[in-house]
Amino acid sequence: MASVFVARTAELAALSDAFARACEAGPVATLIGGDAGIGKSRLVAEFAARLPSRTRVVRGDCLESGGGFAYAPFIAAMRALVRDLGPEHGPEHAAGLLPGGGRLGLAHWLPVLGAAPDEPDPVYGKARLFEDVLTLIEGAARERPLVLVLEDLHWADPSSRELLVFLVHNLAGPGVLLVGTYRSADLDERHPLRPVLTGLARSPRVRRMEPAPLTCAEVRGLVADRFGYEPDRDVVEEIARRSEGNPLFVEALADAGAQGGTPRRLRDLLLAGFRSLPDGSRSVLHAASVASAWGGGLAHRFLASVTGLDDLALEDAIRPAVEHGLLLTEGDGYTFRHALLRQAVYEDVLPSARARLHKRSGAALQADPGLVPDGRAAAEEAAHWCAADEKERAFDALWRAAAAARAVHAHPERLRILERVLRQWDDVAEPERVLGVDRAEVLHRAAEACLSAGEAARGVALATEALAALDRETDPGRAALLLELRSMLRHRLGDAALDDLRAAVALLPAEAPAAVRGRPLSTLANRLFLLSSPDESRALATEALAAGRESGDARVRAWALLTLGSLDGAAGDLDAALARIAEAAQVTRAAGESAVPLVIAAMAEADALHGMGLDERSLDAVTAGMETARRAGLDRDQGAGLAAKGAEPLWALGRWDEAAALLRDVLALDPPPLFAALAQVNLGTVVLAQGDVAAAGQAAEAAYAIMGDTYQGKAFRLPLHDLRCQIAIARDDLAGADAILGRALDGPGLFATSRFAWPLLLTGARLCAERLARRVGERERPAQLRDLAGRLPVIGPVQHAYWAEFHAEAGDGTWDEAVRAWREVGRPYPLAQALFRAAEASGVPSAQAAERCREAAAIAARLGAKPLLKDIERLAARARLSLAEPQPEPEPTPVAPDPARRLGLTRRETEVLRLVADGCSNRQIAEALFISARTAGVHVSNILAKLQVASRTEAAAHAHRLRLFDPPAD
Numbered sequence: 001m002a003s004v005f006v007a008r009t010a011e012l013a014a015l016s017d018a019f020a021r022a023c024e025a026g027p028v029a030t031l032i033g034g035d036a037g038i039g040k041s042r043l044v045a046e047f048a049a050r051l052p053s054r055t056r057v058v059r060g061d062c063l064e065s066g067g068g069f070a071y072a073p074f075i076a077a078m079r080a081l082v083r084d085l086g087p088e089h090g091p092e093h094a095a096g097l098l099p100g101g102g103r104l105g106l107a108h109w110l111p112v113l114g115a116a117p118d119e120p121d122p123v124y125g126k127a128r129l130f131e132d133v134l135t136l137i138e139g140a141a142r143e144r145p146l147v148l149v150l151e152d153l154h155w156a157d158p159s160s161r162e163l164l165v166f167l168v169h170n171l172a173g174p175g176v177l178l179v180g181t182y183r184s185a186d187l188d189e190r191h192p193l194r195p196v197l198t199g200l201a202r203s204p205r206v207r208r209m210e211p212a213p214l215t216c217a218e219v220r221g222l223v224a225d226r227f228g229y230e231p232d233r234d235v236v237e238e239i240a241r242r243s244e245g246n247p248l249f250v251e252a253l254a255d256a257g258a259q260g261g262t263p264r265r266l267r268d269l270l271l272a273g274f275r276s277l278p279d280g281s282r283s284v285l286h287a288a289s290v291a292s293a294w295g296g297g298l299a300h301r302f303l304a305s306v307t308g309l310d311d312l313a314l315e316d317a318i319r320p321a322v323e324h325g326l327l328l329t330e331g332d333g334y335t336f337r338h339a340l341l342r343q344a345v346y347e348d349v350l351p352s353a354r355a356r357l358h359k360r361s362g363a364a365l366q367a368d369p370g371l372v373p374d375g376r377a378a379a380e381e382a383a384h385w386c387a388a389d390e391k392e393r394a395f396d397a398l399w400r401a402a403a404a405a406r407a408v409h410a411h412p413e414r415l416r417i418l419e420r421v422l423r424q425w426d427d428v429a430e431p432e433r434v435l436g437v438d439r440a441e442v443l444h445r446a447a448e449a450c451l452s453a454g455e456a457a458r459g460v461a462l463a464t465e466a467l468a469a470l471d472r473e474t475d476p477g478r479a480a481l482l483l484e485l486r487s488m489l490r491h492r493l494g495d496a497a498l499d500d501l502r503a504a505v506a507l508l509p510a511e512a513p514a515a516v517r518g519r520p521l522s523t524l525a526n527r528l529f530l531l532s533s534p535d536e537s538r539a540l541a542t543e544a545l546a547a548g549r550e551s552g553d554a555r556v557r558a559w560a561l562l563t564l565g566s567l568d569g570a571a572g573d574l575d576a577a578l579a580r581i582a583e584a585a586q587v588t589r590a591a592g593e594s595a596v597p598l599v600i601a602a603m604a605e606a607d608a609l610h611g612m613g614l615d616e617r618s619l620d621a622v623t624a625g626m627e628t629a630r631r632a633g634l635d636r637d638q639g640a641g642l643a644a645k646g647a648e649p650l651w652a653l654g655r656w657d658e659a660a661a662l663l664r665d666v667l668a669l670d671p672p673p674l675f676a677a678l679a680q681v682n683l684g685t686v687v688l689a690q691g692d693v694a695a696a697g698q699a700a701e702a703a704y705a706i707m708g709d710t711y712q713g714k715a716f717r718l719p720l721h722d723l724r725c726q727i728a729i730a731r732d733d734l735a736g737a738d739a740i741l742g743r744a745l746d747g748p749g750l751f752a753t754s755r756f757a758w759p760l761l762l763t764g765a766r767l768c769a770e771r772l773a774r775r776v777g778e779r780e781r782p783a784q785l786r787d788l789a790g791r792l793p794v795i796g797p798v799q800h801a802y803w804a805e806f807h808a809e810a811g812d813g814t815w816d817e818a819v820r821a822w823r824e825v826g827r828p829y830p831l832a833q834a835l836f837r838a839a840e841a842s843g844v845p846s847a848q849a850a851e852r853c854r855e856a857a858a859i860a861a862r863l864g865a866k867p868l869l870k871d872i873e874r875l876a877a878r879a880r881l882s883l884a885e886p887q888p889e890p891e892p893t894p895v896a897p898d899p900a901r902r903l904g905l906t907r908r909e910t911e912v913l914r915l916v917a918d919g920c921s922n923r924q925i926a927e928a929l930f931i932s933a934r935t936a937g938v939h940v941s942n943i944l945a946k947l948q949v950a951s952r953t954e955a956a957a958h959a960h961r962l963r964l965f966d967p968p969a970d
Helices: 009-024 040-049 072-085 092-096 122-143 158-170 193-201 216-227 233-243 247-258 266-270 279-291 300-307 311-323 339-348 351-367 377-387 391-407 411-423 431-435 439-453 456-468 476-492 498-507 514-530 534-551 554-570 574-591 596-611 615-631 638-652 656-668 673-690 693-707 714-730 734-746 754-773 780-791 796-810 815-825 828-841 847-863 866-878 899-903 907-917 922-929 933-947 952-961
Strands: 028-034 056-061 146-151 176-183 206-209 327-330 333-336
Touching: 009 028, 009 040, 009 176, 009 206, 028 040, 028 193, 040 146, 040 176, 056 072, 072 092, 072 122, 072 146, 072 158, 122 146, 122 158, 122 176, 158 176, 158 193, 158 411, 158 615, 193 206, 216 233, 216 247, 233 247, 247 266, 266 339, 279 300, 279 311, 279 333, 279 339, 279 351, 300 311, 300 333, 300 351, 311 327, 333 339, 351 377, 351 391, 377 391, 377 411, 391 411, 391 431, 411 439, 431 439, 439 456, 439 476, 456 476, 476 498, 476 514, 476 673, 498 514, 514 534, 514 554, 534 554, 554 574, 554 596, 574 596, 596 615, 596 638, 615 638, 638 656, 638 673, 656 673, 673 693, 673 714, 673 866, 693 714, 714 734, 714 754, 734 754, 734 780, 754 780, 754 796, 754 933, 780 796, 796 815, 796 828, 815 828, 828 847, 828 866, 847 866, 907 922, 907 933, 907 952, 922 933, 933 952
Parallel strands: 028 176, 028 206, 056 146, 146 176
Antiparallel strands: 327 333
16 A cells, blocks of 8 residues: 655755756765654655656665674665666676676675685775775766665664765766665664764765654645545544654554554554454564564565465465555565564564574575575574574574675674674584684684774784684694784784784794795784884895795785885985885785785885975875775775875975864774874874964873873884973973973884984973073983984984974074075975074074064964964064064174183173173073073073083173173273
């Protein structure tokens, strides 16, 4: 019994507008939320019925959670699309649109495209699958407009949610409208769809709508259709009140009213039509509700197998249900009119009958997996056996379901299924016989799934349990693989995990096969590079490269080359670094390996170029790498790390708003912890320079919560300590800043990471100057910093600029040299800082000081560096320097020979000593000479050192004794 379609004029118009925009300007996604029964699916169906005849409409339904069904809506939609693309020529037309005919990706879902090879890399396998789905949709849309409908997204499995996000962000060509429906009332704060919707809402191509409840007039039209005549006003108002304008409930109440009563409970209300059916029809609907307990359509053959009825008897039983609108015909099967109705019928089945029907359903699927769509049979069979409490059969089916999930690269679902296998292990007699593997192997595979599913903490626990179940002496190969896997999981959580890698290598002696030993060697070498042990890293990477070449393992070769290239870049040999990195990418492409090394190669290239001050080229490498990550579906993982690093050249080039936006996008993806920490540090650096100390502090705290004081990777750790030290200075917590600095300087590996050590030393020099100006300085810290600066390598122009600025800040270098160095590098912010300090240190008002202030102020204003601009304006006001118009240079005044020159004092230091001799404090000296109290303190410290005295009083006495300031004799 079909009902008329009432209201929804505005919603239909919005969908039509979205379709028109999709056809003209590019892909559009419309997400329709609302309560169960509000008419979301009916709205979409009505919209689809009104589309131009050339439009393709394909649909997929999400299945109720708990069954482990991966990609259910997309598999159904892609199957329908392949059929629609080739009604005459079969799947060949669809295969022609896909790389390799779809056999490398989409064939994992649709065997009609051919036999899919096993993909050893789970990340790359998923990337190929996602890319095939994207390519097929765009290829179909080039021929005719395409509407892809995804129903009940509130039930979407994790893999389907991930693919949805991938498509929204990556669809490019015109002609695609994606429509999704979901129950908004089901989305509590912890529902996994909520962050997905929040993230998608940021895209300009995504629209959201929620159909409103029906008005009383609209309820009248719907009730009139159900009754077949115009109902009384009182009846309409009662139905409108009780239904709250929900169309499903309006129809059910109208049906109940037509039978002379109004049930009180919703379940009874929904079952009113069902109970009017003949006994045979009700029995078939009971079976249908059990066989399709997790949603979706139900094949006629499946229902026949469960009920045991022949075709004619089954058709006679089903017909009344179809006529009453309880079941809808769909292809070669049936579906319930609404999920709430299916659930109500399912709950009406007696428990014993329900278990019996689940058992029949499981047996039917075991005998003929083709009764359900491709890829679902094992998971659905397992769900039925579990519901029937058939433990051993469920155990075996779950194991097969895990394998099926791996085959379609549904890593979160695979993990959940394997965890169910582990929970049921002790409930099954001889579980090893049933599965053909031991418990350690199941744990290993579950931990492996965690790595691909982004659940590192759970993976560490599983890998640890697996290692405890193994004998390392009798099974060193398996133990080594598990140790390497656990180290990778631990590293994602911010743990160096070198002990696991060293133990893995130790289990495999030098005479072990190269194919076995190469992998942990290459991983250990790369980890040691990250942890600033270059010598050992280079030795192991060289050994791993040899092993990779001997065994032909492209993965090992690529990772060893990337490590060696990164080491070359850190050592300043840019040509060698870029050559190694390019070779790693070439090896990866030639072998058809995972896209992960390609993204890491882009990260290494960008890092090497940025470290040498080639920021434009670095940004080009980041852009290309992010495109590779995007196309491979690696945005949340390695792509997030690359984007976090990509903010660094943007920051260096002065494109701060772009850098901040990129970093916030990275964090919105919820990337692995270390990449999140890197993004937080870089974001904190940007917002601190913009003047938002509170936001910078929050970012630093978030990064520190991940790394703490335990993670020793200097590329991550030193920038965090530098940021925390700067934040403490900005908060006027000089003691806290000094404590942070001390811990950072005392850690190992400082001299192996000069690129990250120089910025920290410069911050330390600024802190010492600030503390000296306030007379809270210590002799040990400046001496320590000078000692480190004297031994720290200076590699490339960027590090030279830091070296020059450090020595200018420490008082044994010139600010002119710092300005020249930063000008050559071409980084605006440190140039503006150096110009400001040079103007401040020049003392008396001069044309040169004014010019420096003007240039620094212009740069700071352009960048949005509010604190620096404020300092510049204060200096200009104090020294009476105009930031608007240059002042003509005054004629030089002859200066009498300075007797202090013989003591090694500069002219400025002589002026400061004169005021010290007059008993002035640092603040009074600063006011007299138009400099900051911090700069005055630095000058006083240098004077004491040159005069070899311990106090200001001794310095004044020394000056009087030498009669340095006596007036010259006539």
